[in-house]
Amino acid sequence: MFSSMMKAWFEAAQFAADSQSVIAMRMTKFASGGPGAATEAQRMVSEKVAAFTEAQGLMMSALITGKSLETAAVKAYAPYRRAVRANRRRLGS
Numbered sequence: 001m002f003s004s005m006m007k008a009w010f011e012a013a014q015f016a017a018d019s020q021s022v023i024a025m026r027m028t029k030f031a032s033g034g035p036g037a038a039t040e041a042q043r044m045v046s047e048k049v050a051a052f053t054e055a056q057g058l059m060m061s062a063l064i065t066g067k068s069l070e071t072a073a074v075k076a077y078a079p080y081r082r083a084v085r086a087n088r089r090r091l092g093s
Contacts, residue, residue, distance in 0.1 A: 019084050026044060
């Protein structure tokens with residue numbers, strides 16, 4: 001049990017660090033202005049809508065099929081985690 005709690009804590013800490021990194025890189029891009037900033041802003045909004053839509057569908061599917069709330073939460077978290085990690089890699093390069 002302790003191991004799973006530590007794994008969950010580490011995952012949450014990594015997600016928080018990745019999120020803050022993406023926010024900082026996007027703010028820098030926005031501050032620089034130009035067409036790249038506008039493109040990034042549009043991309044950010046469309047990614048958020050897509051991640052929310054996917055997360056909602058995964059969560060509802062899990063709940064409808066009788067999965068636990070914890071399982072539904074893990075499934076709903078996955079699209080956000082995937083998007084943040086992809087953005088960190090893309091913006092960091």
